[in-house]
Amino acid sequence: MPYDYSKYEFKSDNHKYQGITAAYLERERLKIDDSINDIYGLLRKQKIHIFRRKLEDSDISGVYIKHPIAGHCVLINYSDDLYRQNFSMAHEYCHVLFDSGKEQSITYFNREMDYVEIRANNFASNFLLPDKGIESINTDISYEELIKIILDICNHYNVSSKVVIYRLKGKRFSEKLIERLLKDERLIISKSDKIDPELAGASKNLHERLKKIIESGISLEFIELVRNAYQQNEISYGKMLECLQMNIEDAKQLIDLWDVYMEV
Numbered sequence: 001m002p003y004d005y006s007k008y009e010f011k012s013d014n015h016k017y018q019g020i021t022a023a024y025l026e027r028e029r030l031k032i033d034d035s036i037n038d039i040y041g042l043l044r045k046q047k048i049h050i051f052r053r054k055l056e057d058s059d060i061s062g063v064y065i066k067h068p069i070a071g072h073c074v075l076i077n078y079s080d081d082l083y084r085q086n087f088s089m090a091h092e093y094c095h096v097l098f099d100s101g102k103e104q105s106i107t108y109f110n111r112e113m114d115y116v117e118i119r120a121n122n123f124a125s126n127f128l129l130p131d132k133g134i135e136s137i138n139t140d141i142s143y144e145e146l147i148k149i150i151l152d153i154c155n156h157y158n159v160s161s162k163v164v165i166y167r168l169k170g171k172r173f174s175e176k177l178i179e180r181l182l183k184d185e186r187l188i189i190s191k192s193d194k195i196d197p198e199l200a201g202a203s204k205n206l207h208e209r210l211k212k213i214i215e216s217g218i219s220l221e222f223i224e225l226v227r228n229a230y231q232q233n234e235i236s237y238g239k240m241l242e243c244l245q246m247n248i249e250d251a252k253q254l255i256d257l258w259d260v261y262m263e264v
Contacts, residue, residue, distance in 0.1 A: 002046050002072065003029065005097045015115040019122035022097060026127060035157045036128060038197035039089045044221060047071060048096060052078040052085065052198075053217035062088040064095040072096050078215040082194040083160040090124035097123075129157045129167055139172050147186055154189055158197075161187035213254065218244065227255060 003026070010018050026032075036042060040050050049070055055077045061084065063075040074092045076085050099116060133153055137146070150164050165181045181187065198220050202210055214220065223244070230240040241251050 002096050015119035016122045019094060019119035020126050023123045023126035027130060039086050040198060043093055049073045051217050052076045052214055054078045054215045062092040064092045066100045082196055083158060086158050087124050090127045091120045094120035094123035125163050125167055128159050129163055133157055134167055150187060
């Protein structure tokens with residue numbers, strides 16, 4: 001279960017400090033040594049219901065609510081870049097840890113932030129990319145070497161170049177260099193170079209079909225739970241259709257597809 005950091009006695013009331021400190025406390029508590037390859041699987045183990053769905057409002061990157069019955073629920077905008085989704089999930093996890101007693105939280109992309117959002121952003125960047133990931137970078141290397149190292153870090157820690165660059169901001173790098181890096185188009189990572197952790201291992205034939213299922217808001221974990229419940233006669237076929245919000249034909253195709261996916 002998630003820890004409640006709203007009751008934790010931090011050494012400072014500074015929200016940035018709290019976010020950073022909690023990120024390392026969580027990495028230690030969850031026994032995360034290096035990169036987080038599947039943040040959704042990791043945080044679902046913390047009893048958080050996670051849904052990824054394409055949203056009409058592209059400005060919304062994530063939503064967090066604590067439902068009186070279901071508990072912690074997070075919605076991530078599947079329209080966003082995969083690395084952005086990872087960041088949004090870590091950001092919303094911070095709201096789970098600190099703000100579960102408050103009202104529903106909606107995170108907007110590129111909006112003015114309050115202190116709570118600043119805390120969540122600092123938590124997310126340090127939770128995904130710890131100091132050890134950037135400690136080997138120094139100001140003595142050439143610009144071209146720096147570009148290559150940043151790209152390597154991005155792909156190892158599954159974060160965007162902006163996350164890496166902003167983490168470098170306090171590491172004796174000049175404002176001029178930071179601005180140059182932020183504008184360098186070589187640091188825009190292609191979609192084809194990113195792997196959706198929930199689709200890792202799926203064949204090309206299954207990839208697009210499973211992707212459409214995820215973007216509709218149904219997680220692969222949920223499909224497996226419903227399928228197991230039906231196969232073990234814990235729910236009826238009709239109840240399975242209701243859970244999956246599908247008609248008979250679509251559900252049959254989905255279960256057949258899922259059987260193939262599980263065999264792979």
